[in-house]
Amino acid sequence: MINFNRVFAMIYRYTINMRHSFDRITDMFYWPAMDILIWGLTSAYFLKNNPDQNHLQFAIIGGLVFWIVVWRAQYEVTTNLLAELWDKNIVNIFASPLKLSEWVTAFMLFGFIKTIISFSFSLFIAFLLYGFSIVPIGLFLFPIMVNLILSGWAAGFLVAGFLIRYGGTIQTLAWAGVYLIAPFSAVYYSLGTLPAWAQQVSHFLPTSYMFEGIRQLLFTGTMSSDKLLISFVLNIIYLSISLRFFFYMFNKSKKLGLGRLI
Numbered sequence: 001m002i003n004f005n006r007v008f009a010m011i012y013r014y015t016i017n018m019r020h021s022f023d024r025i026t027d028m029f030y031w032p033a034m035d036i037l038i039w040g041l042t043s044a045y046f047l048k049n050n051p052d053q054n055h056l057q058f059a060i061i062g063g064l065v066f067w068i069v070v071w072r073a074q075y076e077v078t079t080n081l082l083a084e085l086w087d088k089n090i091v092n093i094f095a096s097p098l099k100l101s102e103w104v105t106a107f108m109l110f111g112f113i114k115t116i117i118s119f120s121f122s123l124f125i126a127f128l129l130y131g132f133s134i135v136p137i138g139l140f141l142f143p144i145m146v147n148l149i150l151s152g153w154a155a156g157f158l159v160a161g162f163l164i165r166y167g168g169t170i171q172t173l174a175w176a177g178v179y180l181i182a183p184f185s186a187v188y189y190s191l192g193t194l195p196a197w198a199q200q201v202s203h204f205l206p207t208s209y210m211f212e213g214i215r216q217l218l219f220t221g222t223m224s225s226d227k228l229l230i231s232f233v234l235n236i237i238y239l240s241i242s243l244r245f246f247f248y249m250f251n252k253s254k255k256l257g258l259g260r261l262i
Contacts, residue, residue, distance in 0.1 A: 002105055006098050010106035014080055028114055032068050032122040039064050040130045055219055061132045062218050063187040063211055065122045066148060070185075070207060071178055072118050073152020076111030078159050078174035085168050090258045100250055104243070108153060115149060137217045143228050144210055150235035151207050152178065157242040161249035167261040186211050206234040 018024040043057040050056070084090050093103070126132035134141060159177035162170055184198055185207035191199055202208040209231040213223045253261070 002099070002102050003097075004105075006096075006102045007106045007109065010098070010103060011110045014106070014110045017083065028072075028118045029121055032118055033125050035064055035068075036061065036122060036125050037129065040126070044130070057130060058132060058218050059215055060188050061126050061130055062134075062214055065119070065126055065132070065134075066144070066211065066214055067182070067185075067187050068122050069115055069119050069145060069148040070152045070155070072115040073111055073149045074156035074159070074178040075152075075175070076114055077107045077153065077156030078163060078177065080107055080110065081160050081163055082168065082171055082174050085163070085171075085261050088261075090261055094254075094258065100247060104157070104246070107156075111153075111156075112149065115152070119145075136221050137214070140213075140217055140223055140228075143232070144214065147206060147210050147228065147231045147235055150232075150239055151210075154235060154238040154242045155181065157239070157246040161242070161246040164246065164261070165249040165253045181205055181207060184208060190215070204234070206231040206238070209234075 039060055040057070043060040047057050084093065094100075123132075123134060137144065155178040159173045162173060184194070184202045184205055186194065186202060187207075191202055191208060191212060194202060209227040213227040213231075217223045
C-alpha cells in the first residue's frame with residue numbers, strides 16, 4: 001500500500017530543489033514562451049503570404065501548446081530521476097522506507113502540477129500574442145489532457161528505465177526521448193501529410209489521435225469519440241508496459257548496485 005506521507009515528502013523535496021534552482025523554474029516558462037513566440041511569428045508570416053489559409057496559425061499554435069503537455073509530463077519523470085543521479089542520492093533515498101511505487105507516484109504528481117502550470121502559461125501567452133483560444137475544445141479539454149499526460153508518462157518511464165539501468169551515460173534521452181514520436185504524432189500537420197509507412201506507425205501512437213482530434217475541434221467544433229477511446233486504450237497499454245519495464249530495470253540495477261550510477 002502506498003504511504004502518501006512519503007509521497008508528499010518526495011514532492012516537497014522536489015519543490016524545494018526547484019525553488020533553489022533558477023534553471024528548473026525558468027524551464028517551465030522560458031522554453032514554452034520562446035516556442036510560441038517563434039512558431040507564432042512563423043505561422044503569421046505564412047498567413048500574411050496566404051491570407052486564405054487562416055486556419056494555419058491556429059493549427060501550429062494549437063499543436064505546440066498541447067505538445068508541451070506531452071513533453072512536460074515526460075520531462076519531469078526523466079529529469080527528476082537524473083537530478084537524483086547527479087546528486088548521487090539514489091542510495092540515500094532507498095535506504096529510507098520509501099517504496100519504488102511511492103517514488104513513481106511522486107514523479108507523477110509533481111510532474112502533473114508542473115505540466116498544468118506550463119500549459120496554463122502557454123495558453124496565456126498564445127492568447128495574449130495571437131488570440132489563440134481553446135474555447136472550441138470545450139469539455140473535450142479534460143479527456144484530451146488526460147490522454148496527453150498519460151502519453152508523456154509512458155514515454156517518461158520507458159526512458160527512465162534505461163536511465164536507472166545505465167546511468168547518466170545516456171542522459172540525452174531525458175530530453176530527446178519523447179521527440180522520437182513527434183514526427184509520427186502529426187503535431188502540426190494532418191496524418192495525410194506523412195508517407196504511407198509513417199501513417200501506419202502513427203496508428204499505434206495515442207498522441208496521433210489526440211492531435212488529429214484537437215485540429216478537428218479547433219476547425220469544426222466536433223471530435224469523434226473514437227479518437228479519445230483508442231488513444232486512452234493505447235495509453236493504458238503503453239503506460240502499463242513502461243512502468244513494468246521501469247520496475248524491472250530498477251530491480252536489475254539494484255542487484256548490480258545502485259551506488260555505481262552517476
